[in-house]
Amino acid sequence: MKSRITSFSMILVLALFVTACDSSSSNDDSQEVIAARASDVPSDPIIGIGSDGRPVGANAFSFFSLRTGQIVASTDSASTGWDLGFKGSTIIVNGGTSGPGNGAAQIVDDIFGDVMNAPENGWIQDSADTYAIPTGSGNGWYNYNFATQVLSPIPGRVLLVRTADGRYAKVSMISYYQGAPETPTGDDTARFLTFDYVFQPDGSRKFQ
Amino acid sequence: MSGNTCFILRFALGATVLFGLSGSVLPEAARAQEAASDSLRNYEMEAVVVTATRSPSVLRDVPVPTRVIPAEQIQARAALRLSDLLAEEPGMVLSHFLGTGIQLQGLDPAYTLILIDGEPVIGRNGGTLDLDRFTITDIASIEVVQGPSSSLYGSEALAGVINIRTRQPQEPFRALVGVRRQTHGTENLTASLEGMMGRYAWRLNADRLQSDGYDLHPEAPGLTGPGYETETYSSRFDVSLISGLSARINARFATEEQRNVRGFQQEGYAFTFEENEQRSDLSLSPSLIWQAGIGNTWTLRNHLSDYRTESLLSGGIDGREPEYSTFDQGIRKLELQNDQILGTWLLLNTGAGIQREIVEAGRIAGVSRSNRTSWLFSQQQFILSSTIDLTTSFRIDHHSDYGWQLSPKAGFMLKSRETVRFRASVGTGFKAPTFQQLYMDYTNPVAGYSVIGSADASALLSELESSGQIRSVMTDLAAFETVVPESSVSYNLSADTDWGPAVHLHVSGFRNHVRDLIETLPIAIKTNGMQVFSYVNLRRIVTQGLNAEISWRPSASSRLALGYQFLDTRDLDVIEGIDNGEYFGRQNGRDFRLGRSDYGGLFGRSRHTASLQFSADIPHSSADIHIRGALKSRYGFGDQNGNLILDTDQEYVDGHTLWNVTLNQPLSGFAQLQIGLVNALDHINANQIPSLSGRQVFAALTLNTR
Numbered sequence: 001m002k003s004r005i006t007s008f009s010m011i012l013v014l015a016l017f018v019t020a021c022d023s024s025s026s027n028d029d030s031q032e033v034i035a036a037r038a039s040d041v042p043s044d045p046i047i048g049i050g051s052d053g054r055p056v057g058a059n060a061f062s063f064f065s066l067r068t069g070q071i072v073a074s075t076d077s078a079s080t081g082w083d084l085g086f087k088g089s090t091i092i093v094n095g096g097t098s099g100p101g102n103g104a105a106q107i108v109d110d111i112f113g114d115v116m117n118a119p120e121n122g123w124i125q126d127s128a129d130t131y132a133i134p135t136g137s138g139n140g141w142y143n144y145n146f147a148t149q150v151l152s153p154i155p156g157r158v159l160l161v162r163t164a165d166g167r168y169a170k171v172s173m174i175s176y177y178q179g180a181p182e183t184p185t186g187d188d189t190a191r192f193l194t195f196d197y198v199f200q201p202d203g204s205r206k207f208q
Numbered sequence: 209m210s211g212n213t214c215f216i217l218r219f220a221l222g223a224t225v226l227f228g229l230s231g232s233v234l235p236e237a238a239r240a241q242e243a244a245s246d247s248l249r250n251y252e253m254e255a256v257v258v259t260a261t262r263s264p265s266v267l268r269d270v271p272v273p274t275r276v277i278p279a280e281q282i283q284a285r286a287a288l289r290l291s292d293l294l295a296e297e298p299g300m301v302l303s304h305f306l307g308t309g310i311q312l313q314g315l316d317p318a319y320t321l322i323l324i325d326g327e328p329v330i331g332r333n334g335g336t337l338d339l340d341r342f343t344i345t346d347i348a349s350i351e352v353v354q355g356p357s358s359s360l361y362g363s364e365a366l367a368g369v370i371n372i373r374t375r376q377p378q379e380p381f382r383a384l385v386g387v388r389r390q391t392h393g394t395e396n397l398t399a400s401l402e403g404m405m406g407r408y409a410w411r412l413n414a415d416r417l418q419s420d421g422y423d424l425h426p427e428a429p430g431l432t433g434p435g436y437e438t439e440t441y442s443s444r445f446d447v448s449l450i451s452g453l454s455a456r457i458n459a460r461f462a463t464e465e466q467r468n469v470r471g472f473q474q475e476g477y478a479f480t481f482e483e484n485e486q487r488s489d490l491s492l493s494p495s496l497i498w499q500a501g502i503g504n505t506w507t508l509r510n511h512l513s514d515y516r517t518e519s520l521l522s523g524g525i526d527g528r529e530p531e532y533s534t535f536d537q538g539i540r541k542l543e544l545q546n547d548q549i550l551g552t553w554l555l556l557n558t559g560a561g562i563q564r565e566i567v568e569a570g571r572i573a574g575v576s577r578s579n580r581t582s583w584l585f586s587q588q589q590f591i592l593s594s595t596i597d598l599t600t601s602f603r604i605d606h607h608s609d610y611g612w613q614l615s616p617k618a619g620f621m622l623k624s625r626e627t628v629r630f631r632a633s634v635g636t637g638f639k640a641p642t643f644q645q646l647y648m649d650y651t652n653p654v655a656g657y658s659v660i661g662s663a664d665a666s667a668l669l670s671e672l673e674s675s676g677q678i679r680s681v682m683t684d685l686a687a688f689e690t691v692v693p694e695s696s697v698s699y700n701l702s703a704d705t706d707w708g709p710a711v712h713l714h715v716s717g718f719r720n721h722v723r724d725l726i727e728t729l730p731i732a733i734k735t736n737g738m739q740v741f742s743y744v745n746l747r748r749i750v751t752q753g754l755n756a757e758i759s760w761r762p763s764a765s766s767r768l769a770l771g772y773q774f775l776d777t778r779d780l781d782v783i784e785g786i787d788n789g790e791y792f793g794r795q796n797g798r799d800f801r802l803g804r805s806d807y808g809g810l811f812g813r814s815r816h817t818a819s820l821q822f823s824a825d826i827p828h829s830s831a832d833i834h835i836r837g838a839l840k841s842r843y844g845f846g847d848q849n850g851n852l853i854l855d856t857d858q859e860y861v862d863g864h865t866l867w868n869v870t871l872n873q874p875l876s877g878f879a880q881l882q883i884g885l886v887n888a889l890d891h892i893n894a895n896q897i898p899s900l901s902g903r904q905v906f907a908a909l910t911l912n913t914r
Contacts, residue, residue: 109790111799129680129733136730136739143850152850155799156792174797183848183858196797 031202036069040178040192043086057191061085061092066161066169066199080164086193089142089151089176091133094164096125101164105132107140108158112196115158118168118205133159141173149186151176161197169199170207252278252759253627253704253712258326259351259371261587261599262360263547263557271589271599271619272357272633273702273716275299277350279375284823285834286870286882286908288388288396288417290372291339293350296836296868298771298819299755300352303812304899307338313354313698313718314751314775314813315367319639321357323371325458327493328364330537331515332642341462341489343440345386345398346413348375355700355718356637359601359617360585366637366696366722374444374458377402377409381913388908390886392901393420393435396908409446415439421468422901424894429480430469432898438464452499462489469523485519503549511541536568537643555589557601565643573649573664580608581640597621599633609646609663610692613638619700627706635700637720638693645691645726645743657738659728662691665742669732672740681732688731691743696722710761719752748780749810765832766824773817777810782853793855808854811844814863831873839865845896861896865889882908 041064044057063072063082072082080101085092095103104123108115124132137144137151141159144151153173161169173195174180177188198207253268255278260270267276275297287293291308294300301311309317318335321328329337350372357365381403388396395418402411421435440462448454464487471480491513498506515537522530543561550556566578585603592598602616619633641662648661649668660668665688672678702716724745732740753776759769783804785791791802809815818839825832841863844854854860870884883906890903 109792111792111801113798135737136733138852139730143847143852145847147846148848150848152848154792154850155794156801156851172799 033208034067034069034199034201035197036199037174037194037196038064038069039180039194041071041086041194043176043191043193044088045189045191057088059087061087066163066197067167067201083161083163083169084171088191089140089144090131090135091141091159092126093132093161095162096127096132098126098131099164102162102166103132103164104162106160107133108160109156110158111156112158112170112172115160115170116207118160118162118170118200118207120205123162142176150184151190152184163199167199167201167203168205168207169197171195171197252276252761253706255349257351258373259323259369260353260357261555261557261589262326262545262559263555268627268629268704269597269621269623271597271621271631273354273631273700273714275352275354277352279348282344282347282350284832284870284872285836285868286388286872286884286906287344288390288394288886288906289340290342290344290347290350292868292886293344294339294352294370295838295866296819296821297352298757298769299354299773299817301814301817301840303336304897305336305812306334307336308340308899309336310339310370311812312352312367312370313720314753314777314810315720315722316812319364319366319637319696319722321361321363321365321369323361323369324460324491325374325493326371327458327491327509327511327513327541328361328539329491330513330539331487331489331517335642341438341464341487342372343398343415343417345400345415346374346411346440346442347372349373354716355633356615356617356635356696356698356720358615358637359603359635360587362581362583362585362603362605362613362615363638363640363693366639366694366698367720374442375402375411377404377411377444377446379914380404383913384910386908386910388882388906390419390906391904392422392433394418394904394906407448411444413440413442415441424892424898424901429471432894433901434466434468434483436464436466438462454497456495456497458491458493460489460491463487479523481521481523483519483521485517487515487517489516490514505547507545507547509541509543509545511539511543513541514538533570534568536566538566540564540566553591555587555591557587557589558585560584567643567647569643571650572643572647573661573668574647577643577647579646582606595623597623605638607640610641610690613640613693613695627704629702629704631700631702631704633700635698636696637698638695640693641691641726641743648743655738656734656736658734658740660740660742662689662743665731669740672732672734677734677736678740679733679735679737682730688742688744691726691745692724694722694724694726694745696720712759714755714757716755717753718755719750721748721750723748725749746781749778750780751775751777751810751813763825767821769819769821771819775813775815775817777813778807779810779853782807791851791853791855793851794849795856802851802853802855806855808844808860811846811854814840814843816841816863826871829873831871834870834872836868837865839863861893864891864893866891866900878912878914880910880912882906882910 042062044060046055046057050056063077064084065072065081066083078100083094083103092098093103093105094101104125106122106124126132134140141157142151142153159171161171163169175194177184177190178192180194181188200207255267255276256264257267257270257274257276258264260272260274294310295302303309303311303317310320312320316335322337353369355368357369361369384400386398397416400413416439418437419435421431422433424432442460445457466485468483469480470483493511495509500506517535520530520532541563543559545559548556562582564578564580568576583603583605587601590598598620600618605613615636615638617635622630646661646663648659651658698720700718704714706712725747726743727746728741729744730739731742734740754774757771761767786802786804786807789801792799793802820837823834842860844859845861848859849856867888868886869888870882873881875881886904892902
C-alpha cells in the first residue's frame, strides 16, 4: 500500500449495457487501494410492462466485481468472480444464499471518507430471511418518497462489503437514476445505479 | 344544463313542501331588525359567541382566544367555498393534502375539530376534512377557537375548533337567489328561503356548484384540477313548544361528483387511469332546549351523520379489472348538557354523551366495524373579582378500543378597564386513532405490500404467519399494543386592547407539545419480499409561535386588518438525532453531518405568514371594495436528498402572496352585483402547488326580497 488513489477524478460514463463503470485503471494484480465511481450500472432496467400493469425488468441481477470495476456475465453468477449483485433497488452479496463466495455486508451511518477500517465483527450474509443489505425504504441504502415517487440514497449511509474472496470494500450509493441527476424526478429513467467505492485488495481492513 | 334544471326542480319541490307546512306568510309581521349602531365601543368585540365555552358569551369576555368572521364579512367578500374564506384570516394557513384543510397553530388539518352548529363533521381523508365541501351561503358566522379544546369537545380539538354557525331564521319572510359565473366554467346557483310564523321559524337553502376544472400541465394526461359538480341542501327548523321549551332540527345533505383522467410516471413509464369519485354527506341534528329557570338551561342533542364515498378506477393497462371501492362512515351521537349560573360568581357547564361510530369499507378488517365513545365534561367559570376570571374544565372520554382519556384545561383572564384583556391558559388536547389506524386490513394487489390496523395487528399477523406468508417478523409482537390517542399539552397567552372604538389590537403566543404521533412502520417481511406495515405511536413534535393583529375601522363601512404569524416547528426526535450525529446531508457528492441550524422543521410550515384585509366605500358611488392578501414565506415541500427531513434549499416551495379582490355594487334595493378577482396577480406554481389555478374572474348577481 504505497500509493493511494483517493480521488474520484477518473470518472467515465460509458455506453449503456456495454460496460457500466469506470475504473482507476489499476491492474488487477497490484495491491493498491482502488477508489472509483461506478456510473449507470444497469440494475435490471425496465424492458416493458408486466401483466399487472407495472413496469418490469428482465428480473435478472447484474453482477459487479469491485476488483475489476466491471460487470460480470450472468453466466458466471455461480462463481466468485463477482462481489455485488443489483436488481432494481435490491443489492446482494456473493455469500450465504446468494452466491458461493465468502461475501457479506453491514451498514454504518458515517461520512464515507471518515470510515477508515472495516470492522472485525457484525458481518451479515444473505439468507432466506433477509439480505445483508436489507430491502425496503429506510431499511437499507435508500428512502422512497411515495409523494414524488423518487428513490433517494440515504446520505451518510455507508455499505461495508466483504467481497467473494474475503477482501473489504466500502460503498456509498449516489443515484438510482440514469445519469445520476442531482434532483431526480419520476420522469428520470430508473434502475441505473451510480456509486462510489473504495476496495482494499490486500486483504487488510484498512481503506487507505 | 340538465343538472341545473334538476337542481331547480328539487329546490322548488322542497320550498313548496315547506310553504305548505308553514301556511301563508304575513308580510306585515314585525321586522326583528336591530339597528346596528356604531356605538362608542368596538362592536366587533360585542358579538355573542358559543364555541369557546360551549355556551353563549360575549366575544370580549371569552376565556380563550377566539376569532369571529361575521356574516357581513362573509357576504361582502363573496368567497365561493369555506376554504377560500378561512384562508384570508390571520394565523390560518391553507394546506392541500387529500383535500383542502386549515393549518392552525402550525398543526396539520387533522388536529382541528370542524363543527357545524356545534356538531362534528365527519368524512376526513388522510386526516384532512376537505373544506371545499362547504358552501358559505347558509353560514351566519364562523367561530375559530385557538388552542386545545379537548376538555370540552374531546378528540381532534388539539389545535383548535372551527364552528360554522348556520343562519338562524330571523325575518318574517326572506327569499334570496344568486347566480355566479367564474373562470374555468365555474358556475354557482344558490337559493334560500326563510320565514317566521308564530312559534315557527324555518330556513331552506340550496346550492349548486360546478366547475370544468383547470389544467396546468397540458402535456400530461387529464386535468391538474379536475372538474366537479356539487349540490348542498340544508335546512333549519325552530319551534317553541311550551313556555321555556323549544326544539330545533338542522338537516344537511350534500353530494359531489368528480371525474378525471390521471396520469403518472413510474420508473420512467407513463400510465393513465380514469377516476370517478362520488361523495355524499347527510346529517340530521334534532335538539331540545329547556329553559328550566333563570340561568338554568338543559339541552338534549342528537346527531346522526353519514358520509359515503364511491370511487371507480379504471384503465392503466388493457384488460385490467376496474377497481371499485367504497367507504362509508356514520356516527350516532346523543348528548345532554346543563348550563347554570350559580350566584354571581360561578357559571357551570356540565355534559355527558355517548357516540357510536360505524365504518364500512373494503379495506377494513371484517369489512364493517364500529366503536363506542362515552364522555363526561364539566366546566367552571369562576368570576373571582371584577378583574379576574378563572375557567377550569375537564373531560373524560372512554373509547371501546383504546380506553380512557382525561383532558383537563385551566385558563385565567385579567381584565383591566373596559377593554383590556390578558388571557393565559394551559390545556390538553387529543386525537383518537382513525379507523384506518385501528382496523385497516389491506394488501396492495399490484405491489403486494400489506397494511394492518393496530387493533388487530397481532391477530392478523399470526393469521398471515400460519398461512405461511411471513418470512420474518421485525417487531416483538408481544410488545405490540393498540395505538393510543395522539395527545398534546399546550400553552396560550394573549393580550387584547381597544384604542377607542375604531382600533383593536391583539397579540398572542402559543406552544404545543404533541406526543405519540401515529406513524406507519414495517413490522414484518412477507415471503414475497414485501413488507407488512402497521401503526405505532412514535414521534413528538413542538409547534410554537407568535401572532399580532391590528384592525382599524375608520368609518362604519371601511376596515383595515393586518395580521402576522411567526411559526417555529420541530420534530423532537429529529433534533435528538441531529444532536447524536445521526443525520447527514449531501452536497456536491460529499456527505456531512447536519447541525441544528440545517434543520428546517416540519414540512409544509411557513415561518412567516401575514394577512391583509381592506374594505372601503368607493367615493361618489354606492359601491364598496374588498381587498385581501395572504402571504406565506417559503415552506418545506418534501424530502429530496434521502434523509427524510427538511434541510436543503431545493426542498422548499418559494414564498408567495395571493390577492383577492371583490367589488360590490348594489343595483337597487333588492339586487346586488359582485365582481371580483381570485388570485388577482396570477401566481402559479404548477409543480409544487397544483391546487392553485391561475387568476380567476367572477361575477355574481344576488336578488333578495329585502
